[in-house]
Amino acid sequence: MSLRDAIDNFYxxxxLDAIDATREExxxxxxLTDxxxxxxxxxxxxxxxxxxxxMFYLADEELKEMKEKSLAAVRQARDFVRQHQRE
Structure with a gap:
């Protein structure tokens, strides 16, 4: 196994969950990749x-805060990508 396969970014x-929650037809x-x-x-x-x-070491309040930050980042990213789309 390579080191690249040994770690992941929890965000x-x-x-991805926040994108699914805000998905539009x-x-x-x-x-969505952008x-x-x-x-x-x-x-x-x-x-x-x-x-x-x-999951074991992450406090409930910290997880809640991370989810809120993720949702806010996705909403901001949607606006940014929409405004900067290539045509």
């Missing part, structure tokens, strides 16, 4: 090796 999962895969990139660039990295470790 990726949260941003007109969203394309390219648009939204995800922009949103993740606005959030800090939160890396872990094992999902169980992240």
């Amino acid at each position: 990726e999962r949260l941003v 007109s969203d394309t895969a390219d648009y 939204v995800m990139c922009v949103a993740l660039n606005r959030l800090p990295g939160r890396y872990y090796r094992h999902t169980i470790d992240m």
